[in-house]
Amino acid sequence: YYVAEDSSQGEACLVLYSERGSPHRRLALTNYYASLYTPLIGAAVDRAASLTAIAADLTRARPGCAAIDLAPLAPEDDDTAALVRAFTSQGWYVKRYFRFGNWHLPCAGLSFADYMRARESQVRHTWSRKVRKFRRADGLARIRIVTARDEIEAAMDAYEQVYAHSWKPPEPYPDFIRRWAYVCAENGWLRLGLASVADVPIAAQFWFTMQRRAYIFKLAYAKDYAHWSAGTVLTAHLIEHSLEQDRVTAIDYLSGDDPYKQTWMSGRRERVGLIACNLGNPRGALIAAYEYAGVLRQRWRRLGVDPAAAPDLV
Structure with missing residues (x-):
């Protein structure tokens, strides 16, 4: 029309x-x-x-x-x-x-240190404890953020492996997710976070960042490795990257009222x-x-x- x-x-x-x-x-x-x-x-x-x-x-x-x-x-x-x-x-x-x-965080000019100080004390203590545990894994634990197009195939294979072993139902349109990763990488938007232990991917989060806004699109962790709390560690790592490297003005969980989102964000609409x-x-x-x-x-x-x-x- x-x-x-x-x-x-x-x-x-x-x-x-x-x-x-x-x-x-x-x-x-x-x-x-x-x-x-x-x-x-x-x-x-x-x-x-x-x-x-x-x-x-x-x-x-x-x-x-x-x-x-x-x-x-x-x-x-x-x-x-x-x-x-x-x-x-x-x-x-x-x-x-x-x-x-829709849970979101206005964060223009916010440092990661100031962001963490604004969280509830229980959240801060839980996060610091889980980060220490993850880092003590005898050098076997690793977190990386994939942004380049030539790394997408392997990174999305790892993402799909985590998703298949998570608590989430099967992805209805997996080809859409993979193609969107390529679009994001080609435009410099992709922030695909992967956490692994002994080269086994145990948590994955698909973020994309455009116009100084970070969008949290997809996330999952492998149920059998839940004791590592890799999802919490990876979320904090990506928030730190968004605040300190990308200097975003907002972080957005897009859709859904899942309780964990309130832990990390400050506003709901x-x-x-x-x-x-x-x-x-x-x-x-x-x-x-x-x-x-x-x-x-x-x-x-x-x-x-x-x-x-x-x-x-x-």
Whole structure:
């Protein structure tokens, strides 16, 4: 959905896709690994006006679009508020829903020493104890950070070996991970941390750093070597590298509310989704009724009302 370059809004487009079984729905062009979505592509001068123009095109589109699902969005972002206004102005029902939490650390100018001093005493003591234990492994313990393209094959083999022996379910798209490692290395973004004992990889973390922001993409440790606490040691090592070498302004865990993330990060924010239902489309009106019924059920539960005992909605 395109706003022409000669329009008053400036050039911009919104790229959506539909699945074969649901051609009446449009979805954000994101995938399983997406942690943040920006709806507009282009250099629109007035992004809100561009989104309103695109919402109007979607309303008029034939065959009709019944519903749109856009996620994950930053709730505080101007585009998110503009999306809500754009679709409601065209008579659509818009519902916001929670997607996942995002733990992060603002760290511009922060040294590793100052970072560790800001951690709780239990975290500092645990970390120092585990680092000493790892370093005392008779010279057999090793940590390295892979950044170069010519090291990726061996490094990703080690990463996949750790992942296969971890607590995590099988990686759904392993080829995607390996190819993304190549993209990161070619652009100077890759920070692939590997911890090993006696040349056996026991922990791996896939970070990438761009525009002075470090993103923690994937991590795992081998269950049989959990007593080495290599995951903790490797996390601290990569944080130190990010602060002291890359001089990043933020470290970001991307998606998920896993408890360990709170140990290392200082802030949490949420990512949300928007479902917009076209009330001028019969199928869209039905979807809107279903989504609104879900909102009412949540309200009843918060009030202690049994939804099954509530009056029928229709």
